[in-house]
Amino acid sequence: MRKIKIANVQKRDAEIVFGGLFRKPVVQYKLQDGTTARNIKVLKSDLKRQYDALFNEYGSDESLSKGILEEDPEIDLNNVGKIIGTTQKVLINPDNKPVYKVKITEVIYNVDGSIKDEKPFTTRNQNILSDYPISWTGKQIPIDEAYNKFIFAKKYQLTHNNGLTFDFLFAMAKELHGKKVMMLLAAGAKGNEPLIFQENGRPYRAFLEGRIIDESYLLIMHISNLELKPIL
């Protein structure tokens, strides 16, 4: 389970663990004899035999069509159907040559597709386990109002890793449960930044919900990057 550093309302912080739950597949595909099928990736054609490269080689669609009928340039008999294992992502230029030094720019588009901004790309560091703990912002939203305001795409459960953090998290859950609210969480030195869970990951707003039953608790961090807004 991953770690996160979180502070409570009194600004006392602790390193605790969090994670999600994934529903395992309920169905598997079998052959008539009861054995299980396996999926594999195979090579259809490499870059030199794909449309763009062949078009450059033949100069026009007409010549390429003729070439395909007469010479089969799109088929590499030695490699087609080869089972593919691991692959690596490589940057290439329009001449299909790997490049090693590139200028990286981030282009931001408006809803209508027009460019809003273009700026040099900067690395975004994760901020859930940094010098500054994830903190309670004090912005509380009643659960009955929050559920249809945001799309909470993903849920992470926070849980304790020792007796001290049990008390710490149970108290948080109890407070939120009692008030029936979600607490907006934030990251950064000023406690106003969205949460970034990994290097260059998407920024998300996070809302903490607490539930308790007797001496057990459930703390769910709901993350969102979308408001529930009409598009019609």
Added chain:
Amino acid sequence: MAREPRFVFKEAAFNAALVKVDRNKVYGWSEIKYEDSNQQICSFINMLDDGKTMVGTGGIALKSIDELGDEIDKSTLIAKYMDDTDAVLYPSVFDVDTVLSNDKSISDYLSMDVKSVYQLQFSESNESILELLKIHKVLYFSFNYRAGYDPDDAFLLHQGDNIFAVIGRLTNFSYSSLEIPSVLDDETEEAGDDLDFNMF
């Protein structure tokens, strides 16, 4: 005209088209541009593990094989549950009535990992269903866009006068006690965009 699922709740029934709510349509989006020293736009391809074969989009096929390594026609495969019984094929929401229920609460809804969101588009008044949602807050149903063996969970809810279907997978979190902390899965997230968050 788009096909419209028919939703049924007790005696009430209504039709509505599903229009996907895409984050790009709400906030815009961003892309990363790579340029070489000649200001030529660069793109990513896959390099195979031989270190020399480069493969672009469409250059790789996914195939199913049997234990001997022979290719299988996927239409011959049989879907089975893990206990080896035949899996039930659930129809698409476009092919049968979709039955809504009020046996799940806001807490259940909030326990769902969301995969997609649709806004419902009505050709007639949505007043009656809006009234139901004001009373029940959320109405649950099973969702298959296409016929499938493992339907998603889904909820109808309203925001103002608009009605949305939120599709995903319910998760069964367990409460943590002092003796038994919950056991959870790790996950990594793909690197994404860096849009300003316009929520507040």
